[in-house]
Amino acid sequence: MKSRIFSIILAMVVLIGVLAGCGGRAGDNTDKSADTSSGGDKKEKVEIKYWAHQNEGWNKSHKELAEKFMKVNPDITVLTEFFPYDDFESKIQTSLMSKTGGADIYELWGGWGVDFSPTGALAKVPDKFVEEFKKDYFAPTLGSFEHDGAYYGVPLEFNIEVGGLLVNKKLFDEKGLSYPKTWDEMLKIADQTSVKDGAVMVMRGFDFVTYDNVTYTWLSMLMSKGASYFNEDGTFNFTSPEAVDAMTQLVSYVVDKGYTNLDALTGGGGGEGHYFLYEDQAMMVARGPWVISEGIEMYGLQQGVDFDYIAMPWYGDKIAFPAETGWGLVVAESSQNKDAAWKFIEFVMEPENLVPHLQMCGMLPPRQSIIDNTDYKERMPHVVPLLDILKHGEYIGHFNTDVFKEAINNMFVELCTTNNYPTIKDGLAALEEKLNNELILGK
Amino acid sequence: MASVNSRKRKHLAKTIIIVFLLIVAVLVVFPYTLMLLTSFRSTTEILRHSERIWPINWTVAGYIKVFTRAPFFKWFRNSVIITGSVTLAVLFTSTITGFIFAKYQFKYKNTLFFIILASMMVPSQVTMVPSFLIVNWLGLYNKLTALIIPALVSSFGIFLCKQFIEDIPDSLCESAKIDGAADFTIYFRIILPQIRPAIGALAVFTFLGTWNDYLGPLIMLSEVERMTLPLALSFFNSQHSTDINATMSAATLVMLPVTIVFIAFQNQFIKGVSLTGIK
Amino acid sequence: MKNNKFVFAVLFPIFVLVIVFLVLPLIYGLGISFFEYNPLRQTNPFVGLSNYAKLFRDDVFIKATTNTLFFVFVTVTINIIFTLTLAQFITTIHSNKIRSFFRTVYFLPCVAPMVVAATVWGGNIYSTRYGILNTILSSMGMPRVNFIGDANLVMYCLIIFTVWVDFGYNTVLFSAGLDSIPTQFDEAGKIDGAGPFQRFIYITFPLLRRTFVFVTIMTIISHFQMFVQFMVLAQRGGPNNASTVLTFYVYKLAFINKDMGYASAVAFVLFIIIMVVTLIQRRLNRIDWGY
Incomplete structure (x- = not known):
């Protein structure tokens, strides 16, 4: 017995030793390269880390960008690393705190920028970028990267979650339907096609229920009727007749009409609506243009054959919608290689590099000059209907959009599934009070 | 006549009990069986034929994906390094500290032992924020040592070992001392062999707790290559969906090593656990 | 025995670690709670x-607290019985x-990483599309149910899962406790004509009380600390915070x-909360449970 325990312990020690040895060697490698960069004898070799979130199509493009850049700049090595989206924000936060365990460049979601920009953990964007910002960039793309007149991030995209409608071409053809041109036509098609089996949707006629889309569909509906979700003093106003009407519509689409269900918000359903569309279980899905690359990359489908991406009709007669700052690039203030990092970002932002990246990620350009760029239009003919509406986008507001969307989503789920509030307006009044306290008055 | 009846009744009761226990056993194994079977089905097959359990077309694509798209061996290595060092270290620190508290007289003994007892009551979930800040401040963030150094000492382990060592008669140690044995020799030659069951129990607890730890690595490690096995499962979740086939393959692979260890040492596991309940 | 050099040489490094990693976090945590604290910022008022x-x-804190208490109470009760x-x-x-x-066999789920079990239950058992429960429901012609996505159901799903994942532990402990009871007590009961249920209530259970108290308290404490299933199985405390418990809320x-x-x-x-439960345990432990 004794010798047995002893031999187990011995085996463990040996195993750990061997494994740690392998690890040690790997660690040594990175140490050496770090040494040469700081020592810098002959050729100064700089290594910068670039962290982004996981997405097959996007990651391919990030890697290509890094390789292209390293060819032009052999003295700089760009190491890319990709993280599951769910853990990414907290990884950025903790690694920025650590000052050593993090990256030099992060792909940062604009909505998080509101929290990160004022902390001093991000490096200020150099002046040469700022000049371009003022000339050429759309206001919503910069909004949350700004703090006290300085900028802390370079926007990669114009994030838009409204205005585009993903449609299943195959099903439309099978059923002999044509794409909707008005809101009412859209609802009519949804009415005809939606099929439900208990808590599960067999066919989603019109899906707008995701973390982002409930908020954006609702706000753009009320804005297209000429209303605003802000009072003049900057507080939220969710109880205008237009806001109540729009929410009433959305709740009825789920509860009475059954166009879709709440699975994408509440979980357990196995994914968001556009995946169902790609599996021929949804007709129309309101979503940003980034969904296209997922259909092509993950499902191997063809645009124009299996699905199409068309302009979504507007609820009111005005084109108006909110937009939050989308993905951008930021540099850590604690980075030892800020110059190299900005050099890389500058490289990424050059139209000849940015346009293919936007294409791969299915993103809209953050700057007017790329919209006018014929290369971009040729590469992405399907987003042309969206390009014209970008100028109507208004910055969503300077607050944490995750808190904002989560509160709206929770209220939406509550209104759909409970009788906690006698009327929709009561629910919206509670939401208004909550968000005013948390996001506006608390500041 | 009556005795025959009662024997029959007894027999029936026994059968019912066995059947009940077997049903529970099946319910325990069933989800893992599902996991194993699902890991051999492509994601499309899972979605299209959700009514089936048995794979139509067996595929190892999920496993290939785990090994090629993710640094699985590095995660495995990280888990082994962390768990191995923590377990060995805890065995050593707990036994020797338990020895000292059980057999030595010194100043402030009670106060010091009270600190150990008190710290036993503070679960790591309560102190995750300050622990993270301390680890970060020490420059350990995103290093495997961030999970090793804070875990070198276990107050539970010290407590357990002290309880067991107190049962060893003082005379054994005293006579060794008179024979001129050094303190460390007494610890190594006399104490350790006597408390083997406690060491086994402590090894089991420490091994399981460290190997299966999810929150610690989630907070303390950032880079993908530094991750440990329990974090591997969320690796195949993208922003909007889950690759169920790859996730189940990863789940099977994560489960495999610990299951092998468990089956190899099942008696030690069960004995170790029972021991802490009695003490 | 006495040997201050040896004692000091061992205890000094041990207590440095204990202080830095076990005692300091508690004090530090208490300190931070008086600040608006975001370490990324230069100043924290x-x-x-x-x-x-x-x-x-x-509201979320209140919900998380009631969720935690409900979860612990129900799960531990079912678990113990x-x-x-x-x-x-x-x-x-x-x-x-x-x-x-x-x-x-019963101990297997306690050995396997809980995150594996949570993932498997989320994907293969509870899921609306390919979960086995819904496959059974729909094959019986009943409507499918979104177990995890329904705020009214999710907590019960988590309770069932937690009992499943954790029952092996206490089964082993209790069965060791029962094995250590001398059989002559039970035999005496048999001779007196007591049925099996009566023997359990009047003979076995009182003898098992010490183990029972220990196991119950340890189970309560460990259930207050559960985290993985609320993060992985219930998808981050949702829907509408219906499954947010205190540990997850702290993390979030x-x-x-x-x-x-x-x-x-x-x-x-x-x-x-955990402290109060622990103190109750220590009080109960002091009572003499001798046979």
Whole structure:
């Protein structure tokens, strides 16, 4: 017995030793390269880390960008690393705190920028970028990267979650339907096609229920009727007749009409609506243009054959919608290689590099000059209907959009599934009070 | 006549009990069986034929994906390094500290032992924020040592070992001392062999707790290559969906090593656990 | 024995570690809870007790607290009744091999990483599309149910999962406790004509009381600390915070909402709750349970 325990312990020690040895060697490698960069004898070799979130199509493009850049700049090595989206924000936060365990460049979601920009953990964007910002960039793309007149991030995209409608071409053809041109036509098609089996949707006629889309569909509906979700003093106003009407519509689409269900918000359903569309279980899905690359990359489908991406009709007669700052690039203030990092970002932002990246990620350009760029239009003919509406986008507001969307989503789920509030307006009044306290008055 | 009846009744009761226990056993194994079977089905097959359990077309694509798209061996290595060092270290620190508290007289003994007892009551979930800040401040963030150094000492382990060592008669140690044995020799030659069951129990607890730890690595490690096995499962979740086939393959692979260890040492596991309940 | 040099040489490094990694975090955490604390910022203002005052106005905190208490109470009750029954059943088996077979199988979920079990249950058991429960429901012609996505159901799903994943542990403990009871007590009961149920209530249970108290308290404490299933199986405390418990809320506040001061205040409340339970255990332990 004794010798047995002893031999187990011995085996463990040996195993750990061997494994740690392998690890040690790997660690040594990175140490050496770090040494040469700081020592810098002959050729100064700089290594910068670039962290982004996981997405097959996007990651391919990030890697290509890094390789292209390293060819032009052999003295700089760009190491890319990709993280599951769910853990990414907290990884950025903790690694920025650590000052050593993090990256030099992060792909940062604009909505998080509101929290990160004022902390001093991000490096200020150099002046040469700022000049371009003022000339050429759309206001919503910069909004949350700004703090006290300085900028802390370079926007990669114009994030838009409204205005585009993903449609299943195959099903439309099978059923002999044509794409909707008005809101009412859209609802009519949804009415005809939606099929439900208990808590599960067999066919989603019109899906707008995701973390982002409930908020954006609702706000753009009320804005297209000429209303605003802000009072003049900057507080939220969710109880205008237009806001109540729009929410009433959305709740009825789920509860009475059954166009879709709440699975994408509440979980357990196995994914968001556009995946169902790609599996021929949804007709129309309101979503940003980034969904296209997922259909092509993950499902191997063809645009124009299996699905199409068309302009979504507007609820009111005005084109108006909110937009939050989308993905951008930021540099850590604690980075030892800020110059190299900005050099890389500058490289990424050059139209000849940015346009293919936007294409791969299915993103809209953050700057007017790329919209006018014929290369971009040729590469992405399907987003042309969206390009014209970008100028109507208004910055969503300077607050944490995750808190904002989560509160709206929770209220939406509550209104759909409970009788906690006698009327929709009561629910919206509670939401208004909550968000005013948390996001506006608390500041 | 009556005795025959009662024997029959007894027999029936026994059968019912066995059947009940077997049903529970099946319910325990069933989800893992599902996991194993699902890991051999492509994601499309899972979605299209959700009514089936048995794979139509067996595929190892999920496993290939785990090994090629993710640094699985590095995660495995990280888990082994962390768990191995923590377990060995805890065995050593707990036994020797338990020895000292059980057999030595010194100043402030009670106060010091009270600190150990008190710290036993503070679960790591309560102190995750300050622990993270301390680890970060020490420059350990995103290093495997961030999970090793804070875990070198276990107050539970010290407590357990002290309880067991107190049962060893003082005379054994005293006579060794008179024979001129050094303190460390007494610890190594006399104490350790006597408390083997406690060491086994402590090894089991420490091994399981460290190997299966999810929150610690989630907070303390950032880079993908530094991750440990329990974090591997969320690796195949993208922003909007889950690759169920790859996730189940990863789940099977994560489960495999610990299951092998468990089956190899099942008696030690069960004995170790029972021991802490009695003490 | 005495040997101050040896004692010091061992205890000094041990206590450095204990102080830095076990004692300091508690004090540090309490300290942070008086600040509006985000370590990314250069300045973090002292806010006194306002983080604690905020607790009472925070619906999510109140929900998380009631969720936690409900979860612990129901899960532990089911767990104890179930494992005690199983242990009693196992002891009636004479074959040592079969006994240890059941103990080993039941212990399997305690050995495997909980995150594996949570993922498997989320994907293969509860899921609306390919979960086995919904496959059964729909094959019987009944409508499918979104178990995890329904705010009214999710907590019960988590309770069932937690009992499943954790019952092996207590079964082993109870069955060891039962094995250590001398059989002559039970025999005496038989001779007096007591039925098996009566013998359990009047003879076995009182003799098992010490183990029972220990197991119950340890189970309560460990259930207050559960985290994985609320993060992985219930998809981050949703829907509408129906499955948010205190541990998950602390994580969310600190590492997602970046509000470490307030997170520490919530953590301190959790600490107080666990502390109270522990003190009750120590009080009960002092009572003499001797046969």
